[in-house]
Amino acid sequence: MQKPLLNAGLKIHRLQNQRRIAYSLIERSRTLLKPGTAFTREIHELFRAQGKFGSKDRRLYRELIYTYLRYQPWLESSYANQDSFMDKLICLSAPTDEIQTLYPTLKDRAPLAIPSDQRFRSLGRDDDDLEQLLPDWFTSHTQRSPSPESLLNLVTRPPLWLRIQKDPREDLVDRLKAKANPAQAERIEKHPNVPDCIHAPSDFPLANHPCFLEGDVEIQDISSQILLHLLKEAPKGSWLDACAGAGGKTLQLANLLKPYGKVTAYDKRSSALRELHSRAKRSGLKNISVLDQRPTEGSYNGVLVDAPCSGSGTWRRHPYLMRQTREDEIFDYAKTQLAILKSYAPLVAEGGILVYSTCSLSRYENEAVQEKFLEDYTDFRHEPLSSRFGYEDRGRGITVYPEDHNGDGLYVATFRKKA
Numbered sequence: 001m002q003k004p005l006l007n008a009g010l011k012i013h014r015l016q017n018q019r020r021i022a023y024s025l026i027e028r029s030r031t032l033l034k035p036g037t038a039f040t041r042e043i044h045e046l047f048r049a050q051g052k053f054g055s056k057d058r059r060l061y062r063e064l065i066y067t068y069l070r071y072q073p074w075l076e077s078s079y080a081n082q083d084s085f086m087d088k089l090i091c092l093s094a095p096t097d098e099i100q101t102l103y104p105t106l107k108d109r110a111p112l113a114i115p116s117d118q119r120f121r122s123l124g125r126d127d128d129d130l131e132q133l134l135p136d137w138f139t140s141h142t143q144r145s146p147s148p149e150s151l152l153n154l155v156t157r158p159p160l161w162l163r164i165q166k167d168p169r170e171d172l173v174d175r176l177k178a179k180a181n182p183a184q185a186e187r188i189e190k191h192p193n194v195p196d197c198i199h200a201p202s203d204f205p206l207a208n209h210p211c212f213l214e215g216d217v218e219i220q221d222i223s224s225q226i227l228l229h230l231l232k233e234a235p236k237g238s239w240l241d242a243c244a245g246a247g248g249k250t251l252q253l254a255n256l257l258k259p260y261g262k263v264t265a266y267d268k269r270s271s272a273l274r275e276l277h278s279r280a281k282r283s284g285l286k287n288i289s290v291l292d293q294r295p296t297e298g299s300y301n302g303v304l305v306d307a308p309c310s311g312s313g314t315w316r317r318h319p320y321l322m323r324q325t326r327e328d329e330i331f332d333y334a335k336t337q338l339a340i341l342k343s344y345a346p347l348v349a350e351g352g353i354l355v356y357s358t359c360s361l362s363r364y365e366n367e368a369v370q371e372k373f374l375e376d377y378t379d380f381r382h383e384p385l386s387s388r389f390g391y392e393d394r395g396r397g398i399t400v401y402p403e404d405h406n407g408d409g410l411y412v413a414t415f416r417k418k419a
Contacts, residue, residue: 015105019086021050022064026089029065032320035329039320060098067093069319070155073133074123083107092119094157096203117156130155137327138312141362143399150403157202158317159187161222161407164196165215165251165283172211173198179209193389194405197225215282220248222407223313223400227357228252230385230398230412237301241265242344244290247276249306254285261301262287266294299349307337309358309365313409316402330362337369345377351419353383356397357412366411367396373415380415 025046032042043065047053053061068075071092078085087107093099094116114121120130130151131139139146164172176198177185184201191197198217200206211217228235228249235257241250244265254263265288267273273290280288310333315322341356348354356373358365374382385393391400397413 012104015102018060018102019105022061022089023082023086025061026065026068029068033323035324035326037324039324056098059096060101063093063096063099064089066319069323071120071133072323074120074125088123091122117152120155127151135322135325135327141330141364143363143367144401147403150401153402153406154316156316158221158408159202159406160200160204160206161220161225162198162200162206162217163220163225163252164198165218165255168216172216175211176200176209176217180204191222194222194225195229197222215284218248218251218279218283220252222405223402223410224248224408225252226389226400226405227410227412228256229388230391231353231355231414232384232386235261235302237261239263239302239304240295240298240300240344240347241304241306242295243267243306243308243340244276245269245272245306247272247279249304250276250288251279251283251285253304254283254288257287262289264289264291264295264300266291268294295347298347300347300352301349302353302355303344303348304355304357305341305344306357307340309333309337309360310362311359312361313359313402313411317408330364333360334364334369337365338372341369341373342376345380345417348417350417352417354380354415354417355412356415357410359408359410361399361401361409361411366399366413370397370413370415379418381418383414383416385412385414
């Protein structure tokens, strides 16, 4: 007759141990917030060092660490009291299946009946307080003051945005829903305005889904997908993706250039190139070539420079960047971005187009860089972007904010080389 009680006791002991492990992992993560630290790599190594972590464990601890990073300014005062700190952190976290398993360890033993984007109210905070979570310097860098909606986005997990990579033999949405639980399935849908874009919940398990493994869909944020659709003219001919990263835009660009155009891709990071090679192979596209060395000559109809940046447009997805980035780094990035633009400008053919983009929301990395480029390179002129999706390019490019489409933030400007 004592067995159920014994099992319940063992379960609570295991959950309390998970709380202690989470606290120790957060303590370690606090040491990884120096500028330039490869946070995701270090966390991956930290998880791997534990030895016994399964996928559910990793999801649980990653959610708790990222929630801590989002709310760090409000949690520091209670950090020394482990029990109080962990109670607050669990209450603030999105109610994923893994997080809900910890609810029995809360002081009042009851899960919150507050929507996930309002969990901060459990700390006695309201909408007007959310700006306190941002670095002090940030709002002076943006063209648009943070709105309550944008600040709410900052403390919630973004959805999973997918792009249809291959012409589907059947409805991809139905195929995706077939592998989802009922709560996930009802949130999987095609976007009404962005071509080939599919919305899925953030906890949708895509990694082993046949649609992903067969290359029918690719993960690509909605704002990233919109970028190429903002070009005034559809891409054609030969293009260079100069800072290709893992290749999301490379694959999209290659699709847009079919059947006669082609894209050449390069990135200085060997790890990104390895992933790009893998994704290109999975896509089945034949009009992509990947360079192992930086191109120094050539003549392209279009050159895309998605420059390295502070990443402030992705803080919602990567909250560690919000805690790592210092204001003086912004100006260092701006110098690098201008230098990269200048280095690739000679590769644009006469009459061709140079596309400059960042995933930053800072005007010093965006408008200021494009203005300086045009001052120094008089053989280029500003090329207005399309008014598609309701944006207006008034000669300084376009900034897409996270709240616009429930995705990341980014900036894009285009320049036409004189013929």
